[in-house]
Amino acid sequence: MHKIVIVGGGAGGLELATKLGDTLGKNKKAEITLIDCTKTHVWKPLLHEIAAGSMNPDKHELEYMAQAHWHHFRFRLGRMDRLNRRKKEISIASYIDEDGKEIIPRRSFHYDTLVISVGSTTNDFGIKGAAEHSIALDTQEQAEVFHQKLHHAILKAQTQKKSIQPGQLEVVIVGAGATGVELAAELHKATREMTVYGIDRVNPDRDIKISIIEASSRLLPALPKKLSNSVALELRKLNVHLYLGERVTEVSAKGIKTHTKKIISSGLVVWAAGVKAPDFLKNIDGLETNRINQLMVNSSLQTTKDDSIFAFGDCAACPIDGTDQYVPPRAQAAHQQANLLFKSMKLRVKGKTHLPRYVYKDYGSLVNLGTYSTVGNLMGSLIGDSMFIEGIIARLMYQSLYKMHLMALHGFTSMALQSLARMITRRSEAQVKLH
Template identity: 55%
Template sequence: MVTQHEGALHQIVIVGGGAGGLELAVRLGKRLGKKRKARIILVDASRTHLWKPLLHQVAAGTLDSHADEREYFALARSKHFEFRLGRMQGLSRDKKEIYLAPTFDEEGNELLPQQAIHYDQLVIALGSQTNDFGTKGAKENCIMLDSLPAAEKFHQKLVNCCLRAQTVEQQAGDGRFTVTIIGGGATGVELAAELHMTTKILSSYGLVNFHPEKDLKIVIVDASPRLLQMLPERLSDSVAKELRSIAIEIHTNERVVEVSKEGVAMASGKFIPSGLVVWAAGIKAPDFLRDLDGLETNRLNQLVVHQNLQSTRDPAIFALGDCCACPQGEGLANVPPRAQSAHQQAACLADSLCRAIDGKSLKDFHYKDHGSLVSLGNYSTVGSLMGAIASGSVFIEGTLAKWMYWSLHKHHQVAVNGWFHTWLSTWAETIDRVRNPRIKLH
């Protein structure tokens, strides 16, 4: 085992390079790493970062992931932190060490040995993964849309399906190939709209025998009474109306009991024959957190933290983002697992860790709900803006909502890359839209 512990400089280790973890590393690199007040180490199992809310666009092919990915090694060099490639597999609180599993290349050869990394303070920001609730056949027959490889796998299957339909003689019937999306939350809804838009574009690229409405049926299934159950009812109704207008089939109040190679079975007795099934219903933190050296977790494997994001059983360990259960106050639910939560927590924890270096007390985290936006591709964007805009909420849709949804991504890019690099990359994206096909075809 390789142990990495150099010098006496205070060492802050961040595990997980998602939105919250990467933003925290950049902030601490600027405030502590650059000034040599602390050594900042970011650990991730992947070599590149992609903003997770974009995964549905990668799956549909409307976004080329390579155009938006950022290399951790390059970011670390320019933002004054260090990057370690590896997947966390264990923790010793007594030794103040985390353990990374060996890393292997594409041919199965060991690339990096097992590693031990010392920490003075540890931040766990591992995000979340899809929760199939133990549903029979879900793991074997569904694509869990929670990682870049899964999104790319789905896209390849979708393109293959459309190419296959191109060569098959037209038959009677509604929907020769059905894509069923289990989950009517933001991911499921946005994916459905992007898929419809993708197939329409594909049919215009020379697939003359492929008809989007006749050859592909898109279905959303959700156990809740309506789509987007966690969001205001008016927003949910607007989204459902838009989806039905583009022939997307919606089944609410339907609990999935089994997923097989043939399709999706529901508790009501309904069965939807399906060629491709995506599970986008529910999340949980990674399973290994449940038994991580005695740290307190809840039923979703989330690390339980105080309001200052410090774990309840170890003052040297913190958590942020989807993998932490952070209270909002007595009698209130925990902070919701959203990108805006991770962004706010990263900013708060950066301040706290800098204060701790100077011998000051930690800050409590106070979540501010700025509202929700749901993009339906080129068809529409709808949303609600909360708090600062008005007492209660303001509902928006159309061009203004589209612009605000786009600005959320840019806000993350600014936090990671800075204003100048974001300005340059935005111009590059604009040029690419003219130069490249509207969707990825491979």
Template identity: 55%
Template sequence: MINQDANVALQHIVIVGGGAGGLELAVRLGKKLGKTKKAIITLVDASPTHLWKPLLHQVAAGTMDSHADKRGYFALAHSHHFDFRFGRMDGLDRANKQLFLAPVLDEDGEEILPRSVLSYDSLVIALGSQTNDFGTPGAREHCIMLDTPVTAERFHHRLLSQCLRAQAQIRERGEGRFTVTIIGGGATGVELAAELHMTTKILSSYGLVNFHPEKELKIVIVDAAKRLLAMLPERVSTAAERELRSLDVQIYANEQVVEVSKEGVRMASGTFIPSGIVVWAAGIKAPDFLKELDGLETNRINQLVVTPTLQTSRDPAIFSIGDCSACAQGEGMPNVPPRAQSAHQQAELLARSLIRSVQGKSLLPFVYKDYGSLVSLGNYSTVGNLMGSLSSGSLFIEGTVAKIMYWSLHKHHQIVVNGWFHTWLTTWADLINRVKNPRIKLH
């Protein structure tokens, strides 16, 4: 596109992936470059709506209505001066600086949008991650992967169906408690277990007089590590495990899953857990097609290898942020962890860098700052540790203070995307809805 005033071609910055990092980057660049007509900003995503991924366990449990928290990309693009293209990237031509978008189909398989080509000057790949089942037999066929709002909703519907069966006292002869097995003792698995326990307790108070959570539902967590939340300090792990055991959540640590079947989960030790629903939440990887993306360098979990300036190692015109990027913190140190705070920090830095690039200035190096981690245990508790500038060393926190800080993480994302005023209004609306609506989604 030509800037008529300056009679020069505007740079076209394309961002693929509208997750926490990609959307925040699009909003920041839209305000600084799109609004002032200094560059064209285009966001591409395979979904027409955005939902903050750390909330998926709440959608699955029914403690959050995904439709209430979703934001449409077209509306966000209009408000923040960037363009939105609805489609899924499935190829790249680096030589001609073009990316390819697959046809968009409706639920019946009818084509809505044809295959298309999008040119760029700078490309940012922010596709996030998906569940890594490590090739475990039966995992793809018999597990629910909490990667998207669609799969989270599917889990919720299956859970509700089982609760209704219990209410109607439909039970096979010899059948015991209905078991939900969560494979993976990281933040997602731990948070889902606590949220599920809270959901079933609430359900029993909504007229399901024959449904008794303690008698009808069994929640199990299986993890290959020696303790839950293995990537976090041991004190955080101990506090989370103590809380879960008090809720009668059964924990199998240091156990490797070797097969998932329709009947349940089998572990290397020979232990078999009969399961009605199995959720896989053990490990992540970047989308598979990235490992064959026109010669870009990837690691063993398909992440794009990037330099300190977040440029891909083999193409300076292509950047990558968030879970799909392998960004080294320094020699001998692990890569930047795949967390929402990482994506946020990278989006903030890259926005500044790309603005500088448009101005003819050099890019900035990324330096990750670990502010700690928080794990929500529903209404029961929140545990975590604070680090960096928030405390000297590492500070363990739990209870009300931790819950407020966990809540503030989501609010910070909303402020970046929606602004202070809109976030203030929606926060009040949420509080009002909590009074007039059921505490959990019942459909």
């Protein structure tokens, strides 16, 4: 059978593997293999809620092995690090456990069609101390590490004999994109809920400080100015400190230094400024990549040097027709591209070489500020302008994005039952994770 190997189980890769498994895999038309370096999947836009403690990841993570069993594809655990285009093989590094012991040896997988959807990682631009003294939110593991550090900092402040020191409970977020601003609002809510459960020596309004540093002159620089201004207004109401037009030059254990010589003390630093594709992709076996390691692809999402290799999502640089720009690294783009590749894979299995072309459609953007507000612009380029929305309508539309992702993975009935179960159990649980 035609062997389709998908590397990367993010939202796009997992949706594609599920759809192909339910059709080509189920009907024995192709062998579908999904490879990822983790055992479970969590929708990436939820990571800021996990980091703040507003969400328990155990109730939202999907096990790849179970999904593969239910949807007729194979799952293999490991991290791709090599490619042999001549042999049509990829190599997966050995899997090492927490004690440094090899659990799974290095393996190779043959493919007829390779789809790379490994997403993106945070780009610290080589800023001094950023890698050592800040935490990114690229993975569930990183989000949980940040939550543990935040929780421990609050517990320490609660039980220490001396008074809370300046900067001890200050969180500095570098980067004012969607991740940064959503995390700031979620932290404001979560830290106040945490103090309800016996944390009586910490006054969140006095002791906990949240700051955002952004090199641009405004928040959300990639989105419309009206949306940016609305988000800035809401964050200032929450007493989130905004340092705009400040470029970080150094990160240390004590805080942040900017190009204007400003020093901002901090107990925790989150780096959310800029993204790049994983380093292993850089010119891998002669494939063309750009300066942030993205694989260069044409409008069929085939790499420019090899028609048997496709790439999509954040790790691919796909041109927007009629412009000199590339498709932005956004979840809606990955979802659209996964749908296109579903059609393309079925055609390739039939031996067809003429494949459909991807045309990016901007449906707008939504930014969720927790229980405080949700704002966004709808339709985007579809009507040549954007419609600004906020409040309950924006919130419902934001929540619907996650429901659509769950529907793509499980179907409507399962999504509805899961949502109902979470609504019921949520009423008997703490509103913030306390461990």
